[in-house]
Amino acid sequence: MIRIGIDVGGTFTDLVAFDESIGKYFNLKIPSVPRDPSDGVLKALKTFLESNNDKPVRMIVHATTIGTNALFGQIDLELKKTAFITTRGFRDLLEIGRQRRAEVYNLFFKRPPQLVERRHRYEVEERIDHMGRVLTPLNLKELDEILEDIQKEGVVSVAIGFLNSYANQKHEIEASGRVANRFEKFYVSASSNISNEYREYERFSTAIVNAVLMPIIDSYLSRLCSSLKEIGLEAPLFVMQSNGGLATAEVASRKPSSIVESGPAAGVIASAWLGGLIGEESIISFDMGGTTAKAGTICKLKPEIVSDYEVAGKVHMGRLVKGSGYPVRLPFIDLAECSAGGGTIASVDEAGVLKVGPLSAGAYPGPACYGHGNTQPTITDANLILGRLNQRVLLGGKMQIFPDYSRLAFESLGEKLSVSVEDAAESVIRIANSMMAKILRIVSVERGFDPRRFTLIVFGGAGPMHACALAEELRIKKIVIPPNPGMFSALGLLASDFFHDFVKGIMKTVDELEIDLIENSFLKMEEEGRMTLSSEGIEPDRMRFLRMIDLRYLGQSYELTVDAQKPFSSDALDSAIADFHSKHRDVYGYSMKSEKVEIVSIRVRAIGEIPKPLLRKKLTKRRTQKKEERRVFFEGLESWVETPIYERGQLTTGCEINGPAIVEQYDSTSVIYPDWSAVIDAYDNIILKR
Numbered sequence: 001m002i003r004i005g006i007d008v009g010g011t012f013t014d015l016v017a018f019d020e021s022i023g024k025y026f027n028l029k030i031p032s033v034p035r036d037p038s039d040g041v042l043k044a045l046k047t048f049l050e051s052n053n054d055k056p057v058r059m060i061v062h063a064t065t066i067g068t069n070a071l072f073g074q075i076d077l078e079l080k081k082t083a084f085i086t087t088r089g090f091r092d093l094l095e096i097g098r099q100r101r102a103e104v105y106n107l108f109f110k111r112p113p114q115l116v117e118r119r120h121r122y123e124v125e126e127r128i129d130h131m132g133r134v135l136t137p138l139n140l141k142e143l144d145e146i147l148e149d150i151q152k153e154g155v156v157s158v159a160i161g162f163l164n165s166y167a168n169q170k171h172e173i174e175a176s177g178r179v180a181n182r183f184e185k186f187y188v189s190a191s192s193n194i195s196n197e198y199r200e201y202e203r204f205s206t207a208i209v210n211a212v213l214m215p216i217i218d219s220y221l222s223r224l225c226s227s228l229k230e231i232g233l234e235a236p237l238f239v240m241q242s243n244g245g246l247a248t249a250e251v252a253s254r255k256p257s258s259i260v261e262s263g264p265a266a267g268v269i270a271s272a273w274l275g276g277l278i279g280e281e282s283i284i285s286f287d288m289g290g291t292t293a294k295a296g297t298i299c300k301l302k303p304e305i306v307s308d309y310e311v312a313g314k315v316h317m318g319r320l321v322k323g324s325g326y327p328v329r330l331p332f333i334d335l336a337e338c339s340a341g342g343g344t345i346a347s348v349d350e351a352g353v354l355k356v357g358p359l360s361a362g363a364y365p366g367p368a369c370y371g372h373g374n375t376q377p378t379i380t381d382a383n384l385i386l387g388r389l390n391q392r393v394l395l396g397g398k399m400q401i402f403p404d405y406s407r408l409a410f411e412s413l414g415e416k417l418s419v420s421v422e423d424a425a426e427s428v429i430r431i432a433n434s435m436m437a438k439i440l441r442i443v444s445v446e447r448g449f450d451p452r453r454f455t456l457i458v459f460g461g462a463g464p465m466h467a468c469a470l471a472e473e474l475r476i477k478k479i480v481i482p483p484n485p486g487m488f489s490a491l492g493l494l495a496s497d498f499f500h501d502f503v504k505g506i507m508k509t510v511d512e513l514e515i516d517l518i519e520n521s522f523l524k525m526e527e528e529g530r531m532t533l534s535s536e537g538i539e540p541d542r543m544r545f546l547r548m549i550d551l552r553y554l555g556q557s558y559e560l561t562v563d564a565q566k567p568f569s570s571d572a573l574d575s576a577i578a579d580f581h582s583k584h585r586d587v588y589g590y591s592m593k594s595e596k597v598e599i600v601s602i603r604v605r606a607i608g609e610i611p612k613p614l615l616r617k618k619l620t621k622r623r624t625q626k627k628e629e630r631r632v633f634f635e636g637l638e639s640w641v642e643t644p645i646y647e648r649g650q651l652t653t654g655c656e657i658n659g660p661a662i663v664e665q666y667d668s669t670s671v672i673y674p675d676w677s678a679v680i681d682a683y684d685n686i687i688l689k690r
Contacts, residue, residue, distance in 0.1 A: 001058040003613070004048070004235075005493030006041050007266055008032055008064050010362055011290025011343055012461065013040035014667075015048055016490040018613040019055065025613075026052065027487045029395060029461075029667055034362065037066055038224045046231060057235040060228065061246060061493035064239070067260040070216050071115075071209070071312035071326065080215040083120045083155040084208055085146060085175060087163040090200070091121040094208070097201055100323030102314060112312065112325060115212045120153060122146045124175075130198075130507065132168035143175060147182055157187035159211035161204035165192040166505035187214040194257060195329040197601050198505045202308060202329040209311060209326050210257040217256035221249040236537075243331040244269045244303055245499020245607070248536050257328050260311045263489065265333045268296040268303045270492025271457040274482060276301050277615060277683060280455045284444055286436070286470065287489065288463035291341040291360045293436045296333055297443045297454075304334040304447065307550075307561065315339070318439035331501050334447075336439035342380040342462040343367055346428045348416040354424075356431045368409040369401040377413045379432050381406035382425035383465055387632035387643070388662065388671050396666035426635055433466055437473040444474070448587060451476055459488035461668050468659075468673035468688065469635070479688035483615075483648075486667025491613070498608030500532050506599045509554055510573060513599060519568040521602060522547055529606025538608035548603040551580040554596040560584060564602070615683045624655040634660060634674060641674070651680050 001021070007014045015028040028048055033039040041062065070077040084091070094114060103109040124143050127136035150158065158179055165172045172190040179188045191207035225237050239252040240262040252259050264287065271285035275298060283298040297304045309332040313325025318336040339357035343366055346356050356379070365372035367380040383389050384406045391403050407421055414424040444451040451474040458467040464481045471479050482488045502525040506518070526545045533543050547566055552559035562579040565572035577597055585591040626644035633640050641660050648665035656679045657663070659672035663686065670686060672678050678688050 002052070002055050003059050003061070003494050004045070004057060005061045005266075005490040006044060006063070007263055007490040007493060008037045008040060008062075009263065009289050009291065009489075010034070010065075010341070010360065011366065012486075013037070013044050014487045014490040015044040016484070016487050016494065017048060017052065018494055020058070020613075021055070023614050025484070025491075027484050027667060029486060031364065031366075034069075034364075037064060038220065038227065041224065042227055042231065045228070045233065049231065049233075053232075057233055059238060060233065060235050061238045061240065061496070062224075063263040063266045063489065063493055064220075064259070065261075065263050066220055067213050067217060067256055068311060070213060071260070077216060079115065079212050080156045081120070081154055082116050082157045082159065082208065082212050083122060083150045083153070084116045084159045084161065084204070084211075085122045085124055085143070086161050086204065087127065088123040088125050090163060091118070091123050093201055093204060094121070098323070102321045102324035111323070115208050115326065116159070120150075120155065122149070126162060126171045128162065128164045128168045128171060130164050130167055132164070134168070134170065138171040138174050140174075140178065143178055147179065151183070156185070157189070157211045157214050159189045159191070159204070159207040161191035161200070161207050163200055165190075166196050166198050166203065167507075169193075169196070187211060187218070189214060194255065196503050196505060197329055198507055199329065202327045205327040206257055206329045209260075209328050210255060213256035213260070214253070217259070218253040221253050225249055240266050240493055240496065241499060242309070242333065243305065243499050243501060244333050244496060246493075246496050246610075247498065247500070251500075251532065251536070257311075258330055260328065261309070261332055261335070264294050264296075264335050264337070266492035266496070267294070267459060267489040268298065268333050268335070268492070269496050270459070270482075270488050271296070272298045272301050272303055273492065273495035273612065274457060274480070274685075275455070278480065278681065278685065280457075280480070282449075282454045284440060284451060284454045284456050284476070286440065286456060286458045286460075286463055286467070288436065288458075288460040288466060289341050290343045290366075290461060291339070291362060292337050293340045293439065293460070293463075294335050294337045295436075295439045295443045296335045297447060297449060299449070304443070305331050306334045307331055318435070318442045334443065336442040338435045338439050340379065340432045340435045342378065342383075344379050344432070346377045346379070346382070346413060346431075348413065352416070354413075354417060354427055354431065356428055356435065368405040369403060371400070371402045371405060375405075375409055375412075377406070377409040377424070377428065379428060379462065381409055382428040382432075383462075385410060385421060385425040386429065387630055387640070388465055389669055390664055391630070422633065426633065429466075429469075430635060433469045433473065436466060437470050440470060440474055455480060457482070459485040459668075461486040464663075464668050464670035464686075466671075468671065468676050471688075471690070472636070472673070477690055481670050481686040481688065483684040484665070484667050485670075494613050497610055498533060498536055498538060498606075500529050500606045502528055502604045502606070503601050505601050509596050509598050510577065511596070513573070515568060515570060515573065518599075518602060522564075522566070522568055522604060525602075525604040526606065529604055533606055533608040536608060538610075542609045544607040544609065546605040546607065548605070549576050550600040550603070551576065552598050552600060553584075553592055554598045556598075559600045560587065561603070624657060625650060630662075632660065632662060632671075637674060648686075653680050653682055653684070655680050
């Protein structure tokens with residue numbers, strides 16, 4: 001049977017199919033359709049089925065950025081009218097927020113527009129205190145009057161967020177049931193079901209983001225499922241979540257806030273999976289596609305996770321600018337990002353300064369060399385001018401390119417800078433490398449990790465061209481380029497398990513804690529996870545449950561997450577506290593064992609394991625034969641070098657290549673810098689060392 005992974009990027013839609021019977025991969029790359037990503041998905045599937053319709057498809061896994069695109073205001077993805085029901089006196093909490101200013105010195109700064117207009121934010125009488133005690137019952141008569149007004153306003157989705165509902169969900173459950181019973185076609189999102197934690201602003205914001213996206217994601221996935229059946233595919237559709245795990249289309253439709261960063265997560269999961277195969281536990285993943293470049297960190301084969309994120313926010317120097325987006329309090333794979341993809345446009349500003357990004361030529365028209373009408377210079381055009389890309393075709397000969405168009409674009413840029421075409425191209429590459437080295441530092445040095453002790457796994461269509469330069473910048477000694485780097489994120493979709501995260505707010509110091517109640521809460525969340533996984537077809541023997549606990553010193557504003565032992569006992573609590581002190585010292589440089597420790601939340605990750613695709617080891621053969629030579633510019637040498645060009649499909653296990661060299665293949669091009677050597681390992685990875 002065949003498993004299919006489809007990753008929709010800003011420039012290309014990638015399809016990877018794995019035939020379980022023979023252990024063989026099929027790769028397909030087609031231009032994305034930004035206005036309707038499902039068109040690109042269906043086109044890729046139809047193309048694949050034309051020559052591979054003799055075997056049944058077991059599953060289809062999809063990564064999509066449609067949620068993020070909708071929040072950014074993409075045309076044809078208009079947000080539906082949404083209402084918010086909250087505790088009396090708190091409807092303006094969304095406006096107050098955390099009083100963060102994304103641009104401190106900009107007097108004209110405007111916060112992102114509210115997803116729910118003030119007139120659609122309703123207050124109802126109810127009150128629960130921080131201990132979960134009901135002080136004022138939910139006023140059902142008042143709630144019914146609100147629902148009547150909501151119906152008149154043409155609202156299609158409702159978010160519900162009551163104060164202290166993390167301590168007691170009673171009123172949110174009552175209100176959600178009231179809405180569901182009254183309106184069959186309404187979408188309802190209760191904050192305690194989406195993010196059951198304290199910090200009401202983040203919890204309310206998460207519920208609203210979820211409610212706003214529900215109509216769009218549900219419609220998109222339902223339409224896609226119907227289209228799959230129309231082309232003869234009855235296999236279930238799964239979606240990659242932002243935490244790196246899979247969920248069924250039905251689950252993702254109910255909780256779309258969990259898939260807003262699904263695409264970038266797949267590459268990190270693929271890196272962790274590959275690291276396990278080749279024996280590398282400390283990894284920095286680097287993904288450079290057509291629009292952006294992204295980096296993540298993996299320690300002991302576990303991707304680093306953050307517990308909150310701002311969707312549709314701005315990125316400055318690789319960092320997400322706080323206060324520029326919509327807070328979502330859910331687990332996300334920790335990534336740093338910059339606008340440096342193959343299609344990123346270079347320009348000269350009014351002061352005569354060369355800039356790279358943030359605009360991208362995208363899927364269409366793409367870089368100038370694609371010949372689709374773009375006249376602005378891009379990073380891909382710069383690499384072409386410097387001899388790093390094939391001067392005639394890409395995609396294994398299926399896509400013709402036009403070097404003259406790249407030169408015309410850079411002639412204009414060079415005139416503005418008073419430099420030659422080649423010097424302008426080199427400058428663009430240097431700036432892009434500087435931007436990308438910054439995000440690698442963010443996920444390593446700024447997180448307390450020494451990049452020199454990590455292996456760099458590089459992928460994306462453009463990533464292997466810049467790998468050596470970035471490794472030299474951070475003094476990383478080892479680089480791994482997977483067999484199909486341009487398709488690696490799509491492969492990650494097939495290497496993922498099912499993840500579902502559950503959380504419960506506690507807010508007690510350790511000396512106030514009732515151990516039995518904590519154990520019961522863990523068991524209840526595990527049972528909820530078991531039910532969710534069962535609904536997705538996961539057998540009990542393939543289920544695992546990880547327990548975690550959020551701790552902080554009493555009076556601190558933020559917490560750290562450590563593992564919790566099972567069952568939860570006094571000894572398990574002592575062990576968690578010891579781990580917290582140690583982690584606090586690693587992260588902040590000190591610990592305070594004499595201070596009281598507070599438990600903020602407890603967490604459970606329900607994992608449904610699925611069989612992973614196998615990369616078969618190959619017998620050692622040594623065959624290295626170059627197909628041609630061409631002049632390539634290397635910025636470290638400041639000169640052009642006659643460089644051998646190899647076809648990756650002709651390189652066999654065990655063969656060695658000394659740089660400088662270029663390795664071309666269907667989905668990417670690898671540039672091996674001088675002083676670097678490469679060897680093909682048993683899994684067809686290119687292993688680069690200096």
